[in-house]
Amino acid sequence: MLFLEYPPCSTCQKAKKWLDAHGLSYTARHIRDEKPSYEELKCWHSSSGLPLKKFFNTSGQLYKSLSLKDKLPQMSEEEQLQLLAGDGMLVKRPLLILDNGRVLVGFKEADWASELL
Numbered sequence: 001m002l003f004l005e006y007p008p009c010s011t012c013q014k015a016k017k018w019l020d021a022h023g024l025s026y027t028a029r030h031i032r033d034e035k036p037s038y039e040e041l042k043c044w045h046s047s048s049g050l051p052l053k054k055f056f057n058t059s060g061q062l063y064k065s066l067s068l069k070d071k072l073p074q075m076s077e078e079e080q081l082q083l084l085a086g087d088g089m090l091v092k093r094p095l096l097i098l099d100n101g102r103v104l105v106g107f108k109e110a111d112w113a114s115e116l117l
Contacts, residue, residue, distance in 0.1 A: 001026040004036065004095040006088075015094045015107035024116060026096070035088030036095075041081050044095070048103040052080050055105060057092045 003019065003026040005012035019026055036044070045052055053072060057063055068090075072080060084090050096104040096112070104112060 001099060002095075002097040003028045004031045004091070004093060004097070005029070006031050006093050009093055011107050012094045015096070015112070018107070018109060018112065022117065031088040031091055031093055031095070033088075036085060036091060038081055038085040041084050041091075044097060044103045045081070047101045048105060050103075050105060052077055055084060055092055056080075057090055060089055062087060062089045 001024065003016070005016065005028060007013075007030065016028070041055065045055060048054075056068065056072070058069070063069075068083075075083070092105050094107055098104070098115070102115065104115060
């Protein structure tokens with residue numbers, strides 16, 4: 001599994017502790033230092049079945065400073081993917097990419113448990 005995180009993020013820390021406590025192995029990747037590519041994001045969005053808006057870190061400072069709440073509805077999917085690929089801090093975290101191609105966005109313990117245990 002691939003675990004995309006921003007290490008200072010408390011939710012990422014909780015998710016990592018949960019994975020470790022359940023003995024699940026993963027490869028950790030710093031979402032800002034090694035940001036997801038356009039191709040990765042496009043693939044993960046497609047695999048997730050979620051609306052693209054769910055991939056945005058809506059509580060982040062960058063999201064707010066760019067006024068994306070107002071701008072995203074007018075943007076094409078292509079433009080949104082390019083924006084996400086441009087800065088890892090815009091991407092909701094943690095992201096967990098499972099070996100079977102499934103994608104978990106954000107950390108909700110019950111969702112992760114039903115998918116992984």
